[in-house]
Amino acid sequence: MPARYDVIIVGAGITGLASAYHLQKNSPDKRMVVVDRFGAVAQGNTGRSNSMFRNTFSSSDNQVLADSSVDFYLHLQEELKVDVGLQKIGYLWLMNEAQLRRSEPYLEKMRSNGVETVLYERPALRRMLPGMVTEFGASEDARMMGLPDVDGAVFGPKCGRLDPEKLAGFYADGFAKAGGKFAFNSEVSALMIGPTKRLGIEGEPHVWQETRIEGVALSDGEPLLADTVVLAGGAWLNELLEPVGVDGHVKAKKRQLFSVYAKGQDMEGLLRSREFNSIGLAPMVILPKAGVHFKPVSEEGCFWVGCEDEINRQFVNIPDHDLEKYQAEAEYYQRDVLPILSAYFPMFRDAGVKAMWAGLYAYNTLDNLPFVFRNHSLIVAGGDSGSGIMKGDSLGRVVASVYREEKEATLYGGAKYKVSKIGFERRDVEPEAWVI
Numbered sequence: 349m350p351a352r353y354d355v356i357i358v359g360a361g362i363t364g365l366a367s368a369y370h371l372q373k374n375s376p377d378k379r380m381v382v383v384d385r386f387g388a389v390a391q392g393n394t395g396r397s398n399s400m401f402r403n404t405f406s407s408s409d410n411q412v413l414a415d416s417s418v419d420f421y422l423h424l425q426e427e428l429k430v431d432v433g434l435q436k437i438g439y440l441w442l443m444n445e446a447q448l449r450r451s452e453p454y455l456e457k458m459r460s461n462g463v464e465t466v467l468y469e470r471p472a473l474r475r476m477l478p479g480m481v482t483e484f485g486a487s488e489d490a491r492m493m494g495l496p497d498v499d500g501a502v503f504g505p506k507c508g509r510l511d512p513e514k515l516a517g518f519y520a521d522g523f524a525k526a527g528g529k530f531a532f533n534s535e536v537s538a539l540m541i542g543p544t545k546r547l548g549i550e551g552e553p554h555v556w557q558e559t560r561i562e563g564v565a566l567s568d569g570e571p572l573l574a575d576t577v578v579l580a581g582g583a584w585l586n587e588l589l590e591p592v593g594v595d596g597h598v599k600a601k602k603r604q605l606f607s608v609y610a611k612g613q614d615m616e617g618l619l620r621s622r623e624f625n626s627i628g629l630a631p632m633v634i635l636p637k638a639g640v641h642f643k644p645v646s647e648e649g650c651f652w653v654g655c656e657d658e659i660n661r662q663f664v665n666i667p668d669h670d671l672e673k674y675q676a677e678a679e680y681y682q683r684d685v686l687p688i689l690s691a692y693f694p695m696f697r698d699a700g701v702k703a704m705w706a707g708l709y710a711y712n713t714l715d716n717l718p719f720v721f722r723n724h725s726l727i728v729a730g731g732d733s734g735s736g737i738m739k740g741d742s743l744g745r746v747v748a749s750v751y752r753e754e755k756e757a758t759l760y761g762g763a764k765y766k767v768s769k770i771g772f773e774r775r776d777v778e779p780e781a782w783v784i
C-alpha cells in the first residue's frame with residue numbers, strides 16, 4: 349500500500365524546508381513529508397551558495413520579501429539565540445556618477461519602503477578601503493575593459509552573510525519537532541496525475557474528467573500519495589513540471605565562487621576593514637563592472653569572489669542531478685574575473701585560489717522574482733533567481749498561505765503580502781534591476 353500524506357514537499361533546500369516548517373507549524377494535525385534525492389538537507393544549491401542576504405532591491409516586492417526574511421533571521425540569531433551564522437557586514441555597491449544617478453529612483457523607493465541605505469563619496473571610500481583604485485586615468489587596460497571609476501557607493505547596513513546549512517537545519521528541526529517526516533535518498537521520478545473521482549475504467553484520467561496531482565512516483569520504491577504536493581525542486585523544477593504540461597518559467601544557469609587567500613598585510617587589512625560594521629570586517633563589495641563581488645570569510649582567512657556572467661553563459665533547462673557536473677573554471681577566474689578585481693583592488697593580483705565550486709541559479713525568466721503558484725492540488729515555489737536564501741522565510745510563509753487558500757500571507761513582523769502578486773495568473777510585480 350502506498351503511504352498517504354496530507355502534504356508532500358519535494359526538495360530539502362531552503363525553499364522546501366522553510367515551506368515545510370511554516371506548513372507544519374500552521375497545520376500541526378496534517379501529515380507531511382519532505383522528499384529529497386540527496387541524503388541530507390541543503391545538499392543542492394542551498395549548500396553551494398554565497399549565502400549573502402540583502403534588503404536592497406529595486407523591486408518593492410523583493411524588498412518586502414527579503415526585508416521580512418532578514419528580520420526573521422536576525423530574530424533567530426539575536427533574540428532566540430539560534431546560531432544561523434549571521435554576520436551583518438553590509439553590502440557596498442561601488443559606482444561611477446552615471447550608475448549613482450541611475451540608482452536614484454531605486455534608492456528613493458527603498459527609502460519610502462523603510463529600507464536604509466547610506467551614500468559614501470569617493471574621499472570617504474578611499475579612507476575606508478585603503479589601496480582601492482578609484483580612478484583609472486589613461487590606463488589602457490581599464491579603457492579596454494570599460495572599467496568605470498569609483499565616484500561613490502551605496503551601502504546597505506541591513507545586509508550580510510549567514511550559514512545556509514545552519515539555517516536549513518533550523519527549519520528542518522522545527523519541521524521534525526512539529527511532527528514532519530523526511531524521506532531522503534528518494535528520487536521523485538514523476539508527478540502522478542489522477543482523476544478527482546476515480547471510476548475504475550481504463551485509461552483514466554480522461555480529458556473529460558477533473559484531474560489532480562495525486563502524489564509522486566519514486567525511482568526506487570512505492571509511490572507516495574497526498575492531497576497536496578508542494579514542489580520546491582529549485583533548478584530541477586522543469587524535470588517534473590514539463591511532463592505534466594505546467595510551465596515554471598524557470599531556467600538554470602551555472603554560477604561559480606572562488607575562495608581566495610587573504611594573506612599579506614594588504615589583503616588582511618582589507619579583510620579587517622573596520623569602518624563598515626561593528627564586527628570589524630569588510631562588507632560584501634560589488635564592483636562597478638560585471639557584478640564582480642567579494643566578501644570576507646574571516647574564519648577561513650579568505651575572500652569569496654564571484655561574478656555576474658549574464659550573457660555568454662548557457663541556460664540549462666533540465667540540469668544534471670549531480671552538481672559536480674558543473675565545475676568551476678580556473679581559467680574563468682584568471683581571465684575574466686581577476687583582471688577586473690585586481691584593477692580596483694591590486695592586492696588580489698597574486699592571491700592564491702584556495703578552493704572553487706559551482707552551482708546553479710534558478711532564474712525566473714519573466715522578471716527575476718520568485719514565484720509561488722497553485723495548479724489544483726500542486727503548489728510550486730521557485731524562480732528565486734539567485735536570492736532564494738535571503739527570501740526563504742517569506743516564501744515559506746507564502747506557500748503556507750497558498751495551501752490554506754488565504755489571499756494574504758502574514759510575513760515576519762506582521763506585513764501582509766498578497767500571495768497572487770507572485771503567482772502567475774494575476775502576477776503583479778516590478779521586474780528586478782539590481783541582480784548580481
Ligand SMILES: Cc1cc2nc3c(=O)[nH]c(=O)nc-3n(C[C@H](O)[C@H](O)[C@H](O)COP(=O)(O)OP(=O)(O)OC[C@H]3O[C@@H](n4cnc5c(N)ncnc54)[C@H](O)[C@@H]3O)c2cc1C
Nearest residue numbers: 361362363385392393394398400536581582707736737738
Ligand atoms: C554560486 C551561487 C551563489 C549564490 N549566492 C546566493 C546568495 O548570496 N544569497 C542567496 O539568497 N542566494 C544565493 N544563491 C541562490 C540560492 O542558492 C538559491 O536561491 C537557493 O538555494 C534555492 O533554494 P531551493 O531550495 O529552491 O533549491 P536547492 O537548494 O537547490 O534545493 C532543491 C532540492 O530539491 C531536490 N530535488 C529537486 N528535484 C527533485 C526530485 N525530482 N526528486 C527528489 N529531490 C529533488 C534537490 O535534490 C535539492 O535538494 C546562490 C546560488 C549559487 C549557485
